[in-house]
Amino acid sequence: MSGVPVRLAIRDAIAEEMRRDQDVFLMGEEVGRYNGAYKASQGLMDEFGAGRIIDTPITEYGFSGICVGAAFAGLRPIVEFMTFNFAMQAIDHIVNSAAKTLYMSGGEINCPIVFRGPNGAPRNVAAQHSQCFASWYAHCPGLKVVSPYTSFEASALLKAAIRDNNPVIFLEHESLYGKKFDMPDGGADSLLPLDKAIVMKEGSDITITAFSISVDHALCASEVLRNQYGISAEVINLISLRPIDKTTIVNSIKKTGRILSVEEGWSVCGIGAEIMAIAVEHAFDYLDCEPTRITSSDTPMPYAKTLELLALPSQSKIIETALAMCNCPK
Numbered sequence: 001m002s003g004v005p006v007r008l009a010i011r012d013a014i015a016e017e018m019r020r021d022q023d024v025f026l027m028g029e030e031v032g033r034y035n036g037a038y039k040a041s042q043g044l045m046d047e048f049g050a051g052r053i054i055d056t057p058i059t060e061y062g063f064s065g066i067c068v069g070a071a072f073a074g075l076r077p078i079v080e081f082m083t084f085n086f087a088m089q090a091i092d093h094i095v096n097s098a099a100k101t102l103y104m105s106g107g108e109i110n111c112p113i114v115f116r117g118p119n120g121a122p123r124n125v126a127a128q129h130s131q132c133f134a135s136w137y138a139h140c141p142g143l144k145v146v147s148p149y150t151s152f153e154a155s156a157l158l159k160a161a162i163r164d165n166n167p168v169i170f171l172e173h174e175s176l177y178g179k180k181f182d183m184p185d186g187g188a189d190s191l192l193p194l195d196k197a198i199v200m201k202e203g204s205d206i207t208i209t210a211f212s213i214s215v216d217h218a219l220c221a222s223e224v225l226r227n228q229y230g231i232s233a234e235v236i237n238l239i240s241l242r243p244i245d246k247t248t249i250v251n252s253i254k255k256t257g258r259i260l261s262v263e264e265g266w267s268v269c270g271i272g273a274e275i276m277a278i279a280v281e282h283a284f285d286y287l288d289c290e291p292t293r294i295t296s297s298d299t300p301m302p303y304a305k306t307l308e309l310l311a312l313p314s315q316s317k318i319i320e321t322a323l324a325m326c327n328c329p330k
Contacts, residue, residue, distance in 0.1 A: 007177040009151035010040045010116075013158040014078060018048055021076060024162060025052040027063050028080030028117075037082045038118065038177050064090035064115070068097045071113040076162060081117035084133050084171065090115075098167040099142030110165045116158070119147070120212060120264045121312060122174030127300035130308075132265035134211070137169040138242040139269070144194050145242040147171040149215040151181040153239060156192035164194060171241075173213045197245035199252070203234035206258040206322055209249060209275055211238040214262045214313055221318035231326050241271055249275065250282045257288035258325050262313050267295040289325050294318060 018024045025048075026041060032055040035042040045053040056063040060081060067077035081087045087094065098111045121130035138145045144166055148154040154172070161168035184190075200215065201222055210218040215237045222233040234252050238244065253259050259279045261272035272293030279291040297311040 002182045003180040004151040004183045005178050005180050006148075006151050006154050006172070007038055007040045009155040009183070010158060010172070011036075011042055011044065013155040013162075014041065015044060015047065017159055017162045018044070018052060021162075023074065024076045024078065025054065025070075026078045026080060027054040027056060027067055029056055029058055029082050031055060031080050036080070038174065040172075040177065041080070060086050060089035061093065064093040065097075067113055068093045068111060071098070071111045071167075072101065072109055076112045077114070078162065079113065079115045081115065083129055083174075084117050084119040085129050085131050087115065087117070087133065094137075094143070094167070094169075095140050099140050102166070103142060111167050112165045114158070114161045114168045114170050116161075116170035117172060118174040118177075119171035120173050120175075121296070121301055121308070124303065124305055124308065126303040130301035132263065132296070134171055134241050134263065135265050135270045135274075137171075138244070138271065138274070140242075143167055143169055143242060144240075145169040145171065146194055146240050147173075147212045148239065149176070149212060149237055152183050152190070153192060153198075153237075155183070156190045157194065157239070160191040160194055163191075168194065171212065175213050176216075192239070195240050195243045195245060197239055197248040198237045199234060199248065200237045201233070201235040203232035203256060205232045205256055205326055206260060207234045207236060207249070207252040207256045208260045208262060208318065208322070209236045209238055210262040211241065211271070212264070214264060217313060217315045217318055218262055221315045221322065224315070224319055225322055229323065231322060233322060238271070244271075244274060244278070246278050246282060249278055253279055253283040254286045257286055259283075259287070259291045260318070260321060260325060261291070261293040262318060263293075264296050264313060266298055267293065268298065270295055292321060292325060294321055
C-alpha cells in the first residue's frame with residue numbers, strides 16, 4: 001500500500017486491536033468527538049462508542065490513574081497524551097505505579113497499558129511544548145519505550161505494544177503524523193518486536209543512530225555524504241529505546257569504526273549518552289575516532305524560528321559532524 005500517513009496507521013492499528021480484543025479502550029483529551037487532536041483516532045467513537053473511546057477533562061493525572069487501575073484489573077488501556085510535555089502531570093502513575101507494580105507484587109500484578117502521544121519539537125510551539133522525554137522514560141526499569149519513524153513501524157509497534165503485558169511508552173512525533181510512507185504488502189497484519197533496531201541503510205564508513213524524526217535527517221544526510229563526498233553511512237533506526245538493541249549498534253561499529261548519535265533530546269543523560277557508553281564498553285577496540293553525538297542545544301527551546309532551527313539537530317549538522325569524523329574536507 002502506498003502513501004499511508006502515520007496518523008492513519010496509528011488509527012487503524014488502534015481500531016484493529018479494539019476489534020480483536022474487547023478489553024482494549026482509548027482514553028484521553030479530545031480522542032472521541034473531536035477525533036483526536038491530531039486526528040489519530042478519527043472515526044473510532046463512531047465505531048466503538050463512548051464507552052471505549054473516552055473523552056476526558058484536561059487532567060492527565062486523573063485519567064492516567066484511572067487507566068493504570070484498569071490495567072491492574074485486566075483491561076488494556078491506551079492513554080493518549082495531547083503532548084508528552086503534559087505527561088509530567090501523570091509521571092507518578094507512570095513510574096511509581098505502572099512501571100514498578102509487577103516487581104513490587106512479586107510478579108503477581110501485570111500492567112498492560114500503552115501511554116502514547118507526540119514527543120519532541122513539532123516546530124514553533126516554544127519551550128513547554130517542545131521537549132523530548134525519551135531518555136526520561138528509558139531511564140526507568142519496568143517500562144518499555146519505543147519511538148516509530150515510518151507508518152509501518154507505527155502500526156506494527158503499536159499493535160505489539162497493546163498486546164504486551166507491560167507498560168509501554170509509545171513516543172510519536174507531531175511532524176511525522178502527516179508524512180506518508182509506503183506500507184509493505186501484508187504490513188497491516190504485522191507486528192514488530194519491542195526490542196529491535198532496524199538498519200535503514202547499510203554503510204561502511206560511519207554509523208549514524210537516530211530515532212523518530214531524527215531518522216529522517218540521518219537518511220537525508222547519508223545521501224549527501226554518499227553522493228558529494230563518497231562517504232558510506234550506515235543509518236540505524238533505534239526504534240526501541242528501552243530495551244535498546246546493543247547488538248545491532250555494536251555490530252555496526254565493528255564494521256564502520258565510527259559512531260554518531262542523533263536525537264532531539266538534550267545531551268545530559270540522554271539517549272546519545274547511552275549510545276556513547278555502549279560504544280566504549282562493548283566496541284572500544286574497533287573505534288577509529290571518539291564516539292560523537294548531536295543533540296538539541298542545552299537550553300529550553302526558543303520560540304523564534306531562527307533560534308529554534310539553531311537549537312535542533314539537522315541534516316547540515318549531521319553532514320558537518322560526519323565529515324569531521326571521517327577526516328574529510330568540507
